[in-house]
Amino acid sequence: MSDTIIQVRNVYYTYMRGTPLARQALAGVNVSIERGELVAIIGRTGSGKSTLIQHFNGLLKPDSGTVAVGGRDIWRKGVVLRDIRRKVGLVFQYPEHQLFEETVAADIAFAPRNLGMSETEVDEAVREAMRVVDLDYDALCDRSPFELSGGQKRRVAIAGVLAMRPEVLVLDEPTAGMDPRGREEVLAEIRQLHETHGYTIVLVSHSMEDVARFAERLIVMDGGAVVMEGSPREVFRNRDDLVRMGLGVPQVTGLMAELAARGLPYAEDVITVEEAMHTLLPALLRVSGRGEGEVGA
């Protein structure tokens, strides 16, 4: 039996509804997130990704349609939104811009303290969150968050959400604007949260190469609707559609498609460098062997 943790049904949402500036951002979206999966949402700017994830924890209320978390409609009377926001932890873009406390520990403690945890519980939650994102508590707890590197700051911000002990972690472009070292650091952290700590993770990303390596399932948005869904391998088969939506496919997937167009159909469905390597190397070595034979003859 599937264990759906977030269920979005037929959701419509319009910004500044009823004004001349009204803009429809979601038009009949259906999405479900299963417990324990790592899902990536892709789509160009304005496709509705950020609007959708703000529905996951009740930051935005749908004009029509329903959002359920753990099987309960979050907009039904009697549901306390604070509980929903604790269950579904949302990490915004550039979350380090929201760091504000004097010390790393105080910053991470902010949300759990607001949720009314006791000081002992708060302290425990902070230590655990820092451990999970590989920040050394003893070395960093009293440091100012503003003295840290970009990758560390972002991990402090993620720890601040993890300290609420959410069931789902939703991250909006967690690697945006970071240098390659910082990006690898944050992506490795996310993978570890998923694999080692069993978190359900939803992330919004602009990098097709990254989602090909990390995600188990992709949700593709365009014009406020979900237009494709499936494993990265399934989704990246639709290269022309993805390019039309301003998205594209990983470079190696494009390479194999171009080779196929030249009559060299080695393998379909290649989405990583390793896979391309396994596919192409035998063929290229065979050709070079034959080439040498001809020279000799």
Add this chain to the structure above:
Amino acid sequence: MKPVIRVENVSYTYDGGGPGEVDALLDVSLEVAGGELVAVIGHNGSGKSTLAKHMNAIFVPTRGDVYVLGMNTRDESRLWDIRQTVGMVFQNPDNQIVATTVEEDVAFGPENLGVPPTEIRRRVDEALSIVDMTGHEKSAPHMLSGGQKQRVAIAGVIAMRPRCIVLDEPTAMLDPVGRSEVLATVRRLATDEGIAVVHITHFMNEAVLADRVVVMEGGRIALEGTPREVFSQPATLRRLDLDVPQVTELAYELRAAGAPLPRCPLTVAELVDDIAALVGKGARQS
């Protein structure tokens, strides 16, 4: 060709003698000529932004000299001329837009320079055409996409008629479409307009379009050359944790395993050509 920017043995120390003393640049030399696109790559803290800020006298060197069309950036009497010669574009387009319509925004710089109104009109139209934003004159900047906003910011700099434009991570906050729009514009500034262009970025795959790539690490130039020369040194690039395009990485792995590929490809099209040329022969025989 005489360089527009000449950086000579420049070192720069933040907070010299103070508790936070950091050597941000160490003996860096670099020249950029008109019509040339130079990509400067490196991680946070590698010194690339510090270098950029030397090019229009936001910083002056601790040691060494920077010349802009022969003017030493230490010469305060030439500060105005230097800033007019070298325009800067930054990461976040939202922080660079000042007016309520696109054309007013682009006109802002030349108006401040005291350019006559008819000339301003001409420059605004021309600048918007160069960044491919003609037709958006009356649009409100905040309604544009990130890539469009960044191109308006670039048009605002072009309208001041600089000889050099320095762009500090202009694509960092953009989606893939916005990114390629801005990259194409950056390339055109050098090729079509003859401007000396310095493009600071984190991303190796954006350097493919440059004439020359400068890789910075720890305040020094770690690697310099054409994109192909630089990309052919994957061991060094890996040591620096830099992001190599997937096709370049794949070709490197294939060559290391004995596949007879002739060169280090920079684009998908190049690797497709190389593989087709190799295998095509065998395919026709069978």
